[in-house]
Amino acid sequence: MRDTAEYFKMAYGLWNAFFLKELPQSLDADEIIAASRLCDKLTEFLLPGRCLKWIEMATIINYAFGYVNIYENAVGALDAAYDGISNPLPSFRRFSIARTQFFTDYTYVLSPIGPTDPWEEESLSKPEGLDTRQVAAQLLSLGKQWMHLFRRPRFRNLSAVNY
Numbered sequence: 001m002r003d004t005a006e007y008f009k010m011a012y013g014l015w016n017a018f019f020l021k022e023l024p025q026s027l028d029a030d031e032i033i034a035a036s037r038l039c040d041k042l043t044e045f046l047l048p049g050r051c052l053k054w055i056e057m058a059t060i061i062n063y064a065f066g067y068v069n070i071y072e073n074a075v076g077a078l079d080a081a082y083d084g085i086s087n088p089l090p091s092f093r094r095f096s097i098a099r100t101q102f103f104t105d106y107t108y109v110l111s112p113i114g115p116t117d118p119w120e121e122e123s124l125s126k127p128e129g130l131d132t133r134q135v136a137a138q139l140l141s142l143g144k145q146w147m148h149l150f151r152r153p154r155f156r157n158l159s160a161v162n163y
Contacts, residue, residue: 011058017042018077018099021084023092032089039091043098049135055106056142063149071110078103105136109143 023035045051062070077099084096104127111124130136 007057011054014054015073015077018073018103019080021080022087023089036089036091039089039095043091043095046098046102047135049138051102052135052138052142055139056146059142059146060149063146066150071107074103074107074110078107101133102135105130105133106139109136109139 017038023032027035058070061067081096081099081103084092085100087093087096108124108127108130127136130140
């Protein structure tokens with residue numbers, strides 16, 4: 001049980017980092033240096049695919065229980081990344097560019113084969129260059145590998161469903 005709690009702490013921490021649209025304006029010089037290092041580490045986590053074990057765990061959990069949160073989180077991270085591309089801090093800009101590429105590919109993988117909003121009928125367009133990116137191919141492979149676990153979400157409270 002402790003391992004599960006530790007996983008969720010780590011996962012929520014990562015998602016919170018991926019949701020950052022900008023850094024606080026009030027950072028002092030030391031905090032900017034620390035933030036730059038952290039942005040560089042997060043970029044290194046995404047670009048070469050070091051994040052794939054985390055993605056695989058998240059995929060298994062979300063597919064098995066029919067959660068749509070993984071798709072919503074990926075879209076939220078992508079939206080935040082777009083906002084961060086124009087940030088004046090170079091390391092945050094690089095982090096945002098890496099997030100944009102990664103979460104563009106990941107939302108594409110999730111849209112046709114994974115948990116998305118049950119009323120969303122259209123799949124996303126295939127991102128340009130997807131076939132040439134190794135991490136994108138690995139994301140697609142993971143999505144397909146665990147697709148058999150996916151179940152559509154069941155609504156416990158039908159009054160919450162808007163028709």
